[in-house]
Amino acid sequence: MENVADYFGCLVFDDKLMKERLDGKIYQKLRKTIDDGEQLSLTVANAVAVAMKDWAIEKGATHYTHWFQPLTGITAEKHDSFISPSLDGRIIMEFSGKELIKGEPDASSFPSGGLRATFEARGYTAWDPTSYAFIKGKTLCIPTAFASYGADALDKKTPLLRSMQALNIQALRVLKLFGNEDVKKVVTSVGPEQEYFLVPKELYAKRKDLIYTGRTLFGACPPKGQELDDHYFGSIKPRVLAYMEDLNDELWKLGILAKTQHNEVAPAQHELAPIYTTTNIATDNNQLTMEIMQKVATKHGLVCLLHEKPFKGVNGSGKHNNWSIGTDTGVNLLTPGETPYENVQFLLFLVAVIKAVDEYQDLLRLSVATAGNDHRLGANEAPPAVISIFLGDELIGVLDAIENETEYEGAKKKYMKLGVDVLPQFRRDTTDRNRTSPFAFTGNKFEFRMLGSSNSIACCNMMLNSAVAESLKQFADVLENSDNFENDVHTLIRDTIKAHKRIIFNGNGYDDAWLEEAEKRGLSNLRTTADAMPHLLDEKNVAMLTAHKVFTEAELESRLEIMLENYVKQVNIEALTMVDMTGKQILPAIESYLTKLLTNVTMKKAISPDISCAYETANIEKLSAACDEMSANAGILERLTYHLSHIDNIIEQADFVRDEILPQMDTLREYADDAEAIVDSKIWPLPTYGELLFGV
Ligand code: ADP
Ligand code: MG
Numbered sequence: 020m021e022n023v024a025d026y027f028g029c030l031v032f033d034d035k036l037m038k039e040r041l042d043g044k045i046y047q048k049l050r051k052t053i054d055d056g057e058q059l060s061l062t063v064a065n066a067v068a069v070a071m072k073d074w075a076i077e078k079g080a081t082h083y084t085h086w087f088q089p090l091t092g093i094t095a096e097k098h099d100s101f102i103s104p105s106l107d108g109r110i111i112m113e114f115s116g117k118e119l120i121k122g123e124p125d126a127s128s129f130p131s132g133g134l135r136a137t138f139e140a141r142g143y144t145a146w147d148p149t150s151y152a153f154i155k156g157k158t159l160c161i162p163t164a165f166a167s168y169g170a171d172a173l174d175k176k177t178p179l180l181r182s183m184q185a186l187n188i189q190a191l192r193v194l195k196l197f198g199n200e201d202v203k204k205v206v207t208s209v210g211p212e213q214e215y216f217l218v219p220k221e222l223y224a225k226r227k228d229l230i231y232t233g234r235t236l237f238g239a240c241p242p243k244g245q246e247l248d249d250h251y252f253g254s255i256k257p258r259v260l261a262y263m264e265d266l267n268d269e270l271w272k273l274g275i276l277a278k279t280q281h282n283e284v285a286p287a288q289h290e291l292a293p294i295y296t297t298t299n300i301a302t303d304n305n306q307l308t309m310e311i312m313q314k315v316a317t318k319h320g321l322v323c324l325l326h327e328k329p330f331k332g333v334n335g336s337g338k339h340n341n342w343s344i345g346t347d348t349g350v351n352l353l354t355p356g357e358t359p360y361e362n363v364q365f366l367l368f369l370v371a372v373i374k375a376v377d378e379y380q381d382l383l384r385l386s387v388a389t390a391g392n393d394h395r396l397g398a399n400e401a402p403p404a405v406i407s408i409f410l411g412d413e414l415i416g417v418l419d420a421i422e423n424e425t426e427y428e429g430a431k432k433k434y435m436k437l438g439v440d441v442l443p444q445f446r447r448d449t450t451d452r453n454r455t456s457p458f459a460f461t462g463n464k465f466e467f468r469m470l471g472s473s474n475s476i477a478c479c480n481m482m483l484n485s486a487v488a489e490s491l492k493q494f495a496d497v498l499e500n501s502d503n504f505e506n507d508v509h510t511l512i513r514d515t516i517k518a519h520k521r522i523i524f525n526g527n528g529y530d531d532a533w534l535e536e537a538e539k540r541g542l543s544n545l546r547t548t549a550d551a552m553p554h555l556l557d558e559k560n561v562a563m564l565t566a567h568k569v570f571t572e573a574e575l576e577s578r579l580e581i582m583l584e585n586y587v588k589q590v591n592i593e594a595l596t597m598v599d600m601t602g603k604q605i606l607p608a609i610e611s612y613l614t615k616l617l618t619n620v621t622m623k624k625a626i627s628p629d630i631s632c633a634y635e636t637a638n639i640e641k642l643s644a645a646c647d648e649m650s651a652n653a654g655i656l657e658r659l660t661y662h663l664s665h666i667d668n669i670i671e672q673a674d675f676v677r678d679e680i681l682p683q684m685d686t687l688r689e690y691a692d693d694a695e696a697i698v699d700s701k702i703w704p705l706p707t708y709g710e711l712l713f714g715v
Contacts, residue, residue, distance in 0.1 A: 064116030132577025
């Protein structure tokens with residue numbers, strides 16, 4: 020067996036390779052661009068392009084692509100080969116600095132929410148040198164940002180990078196006040212835990228709903244579900260293990276730090292977590308991970324489902340965004356320090372996050388809002404749609420003591436005087452690991468748990484970074500003008516706790532009582548995408564996001580439009596798929612079974628009119644009624660989709676989807692699922708939940 024260390028990152032043009040393959044001066048200049056955002060000169064770009072190309076060709080690559088993350092939720096690529104005709108009628112392999120830094124995909128079909136007039140429809144991609152190029156198949160992939168010719172961001176990477184920059188600027192201001200002169204840069208890091216399902220490919224192929232929408236739109240509950248809790252952390256089946264091993268290999272080659280794998284709560288559900296890394300790299304890596312998960316699955320005769328809710332009545336899949344802020348000197352700013360002074364700094368960053376999450380609950384909520392995730396949030400398997408922060412008893416004790424200037428009743432009963440006393444080390448509270456909290460402090464990082472499994476982590480991190488940047492900005496504004504720093508920082512921390520403690524909740528987030536309590540506290544409860552998304556344009560949100568130059572107002576308007584469009588289109592496809600499956604598969608199957616029952620009745624009665632046909636008759640009645648209902652309800656659903664296509668305001672469309680189409684889909688489904696329980700399994704046209712969930 021090959022040693023992982025030997026091939027880890029072998030498909031990535033990483034720092035080590037750059038150093039090896041670039042002239043010393045060129046390398047230094049490139050580092051300046053990567054570390055300090057200095058403009059890249061064409062000379063440097065040309066040299067880098069040649070080195071990259073030579074390396075890629077050695078690895079068997081023939082093409083290159085600008086790899087970007089448009090607002091459709093997946094990644095996009097358009098391949099160009101390196102070949103170029105030479106004078107002697109043969110070819111040479113070429114790749115220039117210009118081609119490295121800028122691409123012009125014919126991108127008019129990507130959503131722009133009205134940002135791109137058609138005459139400038141092309142848009143362009145620009146290399147993000149902070150994320151390494153890599154090889155996929157025979158293609159050199161260059162991570163890029165995607166923008167319109169007016170430089171409006173049309174992707175998820177650009178605002179993410181801007182938000183990291185915003186946080187960097189404000190965090191440095193605060194750190195300077197604490198005398199951290201050596202810190203040059205502050206970055207956020209993320210480790211996303213990714214959940215997914217694996218189902219047999221041949222069964223998947225028989226379900227149009229899975230193929231078209233990624234989730235089952237029909238399906239009765241199997242006799243056994245997840246009630247025994249026998250899957251979570253259970254031993255991994257050999258076929259799944261073989262998949263995981265293969266997947267890890269592919270990810271490791273791409274320098275992705277795949278670390279943990281285990282079975283999840285639901286049957287056929289699993290999780291993969293990498294070791295955390297800088298947020299924009301973590302984002303690229305997570306997009307790649309999702310893609311490779313799906314690709315490797317097909318090699319094993321499986322399909323990897325990344326939908327948030329593939330199966331009704333069975334736990335859905337989420338993603339946990341573990342997030343921390345750190346300095347280029349290696350300090351995690353969310354770790355309590357060794358000295359009282361460092362602890363004040365820690366507490367200031369802690370309350371900055373608390374304030375940010377409280378003030379921008381709506382932005383965090385909408386950053387994870389999709390049609391798929393709406394099935395999870397608040398459904399007793401994922402955190403509620405209400406955002407709150409879990410801090411653990413120990414830390415709450417500290418904050419209480421600060422707020423009320425009383426004695427801290429922690430493990431060691433210490434009086435907490437800021438700047439004098441040393442905080443206890445907050446290890447993650449292992450006795451009370453609150454899994455129901457949407458936003459939990461876990462020792463030295465925050466874990467945002469509302470993400471759906473298919474969400475790009477770019478979206479929530481751009482909001483989180485920006486909101487925290489805003490808190491830090493306000494803090495720096497006050498403290499930079501302070502004559503008595505120690506006093507003022509103490510007051511600031513205390514006042515912030517007072518003002519924002521409503522967002523802190525240590526209890527059970529799945530409890531209905533909490534929803535009532537949250538309402539009393541004035542926390543927002545945005546249940547669906549249609550409810551949440553329009554808040555993107557709330558005045559306070561626009562003001563904050565534009566002030567930190569993360570978005571322009573036009574970009575926000577376009578994003579709202581695109582996100583709602585995605586939601587509406589997604590549900591519309593689901594509705595049409597249901598109509599199609601009802602008419603072409605389910606009703607005909609029930610009719611076949613009815614024929615069988617009717618034939619039996621006729622034949623039995625032919626032998627003797629006294630033979631009871633109670634069983635047949637009862638089912639004939641039930642199924643005939645079900646067919647009538649299904650046919651009528653599918654008709655209603657179809658008319659609703661027609662009506663939807665005639666609403667021209669996107670917000671009204673989204674409301675219509677939430678209020679009319681989704682409930683009608685539920686109604687139709689109920690009749691079908693009831694019928695499934697009666698009809699002969701040999702006749703039922705769709706693989707059952709039991710087969711899908713226990714078939715691997
Ligand atoms: P779990 O939440 O399942 O107990 P862990 O706490 O071990 O799992 O880690 C979950 C994820 O958090 C991993 O991806 C890990 O790399 C990441 N993580 C750990 N420390 C940090 C940190 N300081 N900043 C960001 N992510 C982190
Ligand atoms: Mg976790």
